[in-house]
Amino acid sequence: MLRAAADGANSDLSAIGQALGMLGDRWVLLIVQRAFLLRVRTFAGWRDELGISESVLATRLKELVRHGILGTTAYRDGRTRYEYRLTDAGLGLWSFLLAIHSWERDWADRPGLLAPMHDTCGHDARPYLACGTCREPVTARETATDVGPRASFIRIGLPRHHRRTLRSGGRPDYLGYCPHSMEILGDRWSTAVLAAALLGVKRFIDFQSRLGIAPSVLTDRLRRFVEVGVLTPDEGRLYRLTDKGLAFFEVFAFLVDWAHRELPVPEDARITITHRPCATVLRPVLVCRACDGVLERRRVHFDLSGYEPAARRESARDRQEPAAVAPPRVAGCAS
Ligand SMILES: [Zn+2]
Ligand SMILES: [Zn+2]
Structure with a gap:
């Protein structure tokens, strides 16, 4: 079981609140994704792959280790260095990341x-x-x-180092997440707003009281969600989920499931999702559309043969061969 998310003993925070404290950050998601997809394990590996600044990377790795999502092993390479590996709790995020990928593919118009x-x-x-x-x-x-009754989103907080980084520049990221996913998952407040919508909140004032969110921040997030097409305002000033927003439930279900398995959540701070047709607590699984088999991490792979490792992208750029920078098989977002 992992330690509570943020500093200051937040173990009475809801499961989802704690999980968002750990994962509601663009860089954290990309670091974990690269650990799964490319088996990146070193500081230099992430730095070169993501084009992330060393100080930001160091902070994020420290957090991931503190939360128990990554574990470290020391090795000698002239001096002592560290290798970072996903722990069992970290490996448990696989379904959550695959659910994000699946949602993007279905809803975010990413043909490549x-x-x-x-x-x-x-x-x-x-x-x-x-x-x-x-x-x-x-x-x-x-x-x-x-x-x-105590499954509150209040006090999710937003430490300075989790400020929004979405609109900052940086190199294009062809394996990375689409702006639509990052709009939702890239910061804690955004995810909290969408989670509240999935829990049935529709009115501005109810979002505000359930989340303890500043009106200006809420206005900003609701506007962005309308832009991205996950919420739609009606004449009565209610914000309703679109089909695209409702489909994000699968990501939400895995986040809740992971949080309940890995975080110290008191009984009265839990979010219980019941599958009504069979009247059991939902244990979400991802199923293969081709064979109806449940997907397991070891039995799924991504064909990365068309993907240029970061080092080669860099050297191609140095040689001024921009065509090699954007392999067509993993094109970026269409939107
Ligand atoms: Zn069922
Ligand atoms: Zn299959």
Whole structure:
């Protein structure tokens, strides 16, 4: 079990609040994603791959180690260096990351996105969310969510180093997440707003009281969500989830599931999602659309043969061969 998310003993914070404290950050998501996808394990590996500043990377790695998502092993290379590996709790984030990937593919118009290949059947998995108990497909509409009395989003907070980095420049990231996902997951308040919407909150004033969020921040996030097409305002000033917003439920379900498995959450601060048709607590699984088998980490791979490692991209850039910088198989966001 992992330690509580933020400084100051926040273990009474809701599961989702704690999880967002750890994961609601663009760089953290990219660091973990690269650890899975490219098996990056060293400081230099992430620095070169992501084009992230050394100080930001050092802070994020320290946090991931402190939260128990990464573990370190020392090795000698002239001087002592550290290798970072995903712990069991870190490995448990695989379904969550695959769910983000799947949502982007279905909703964010990314034709060049890599396909997760299911080794068991040899096909593109195109995963869908299912109930681990009855194996039926699940959408938000077939679930009921019970929020414990202390499952509050209040005090999620926003430390200075988690300020928004979305609109900053930097090199293009062809494996990275789309602005749409980052708009939702790239900072804690955004995810909290969407989580509240998935829990049925629709009115500005209710978002405000449930989240303890400043009106200006809330206005900003609601406006962005309307722009991205996950919320739509109606005449009665209610913000309703669009189909695209509702589909983000699968990402939310995995985040809640991971948090409940890995974080110290008191009973009355839990969020319980029930699959109504089988009346059991939802244990989310991703299922292969080709063979209906449950997807497991060791049986899924991404074909990275068209992907240029960062070092080669850099040397190509030095030689002024810009064509090599953007491999067509992993094109960036269309939007
Ligand atoms: Zn079920
Ligand atoms: Zn399959």
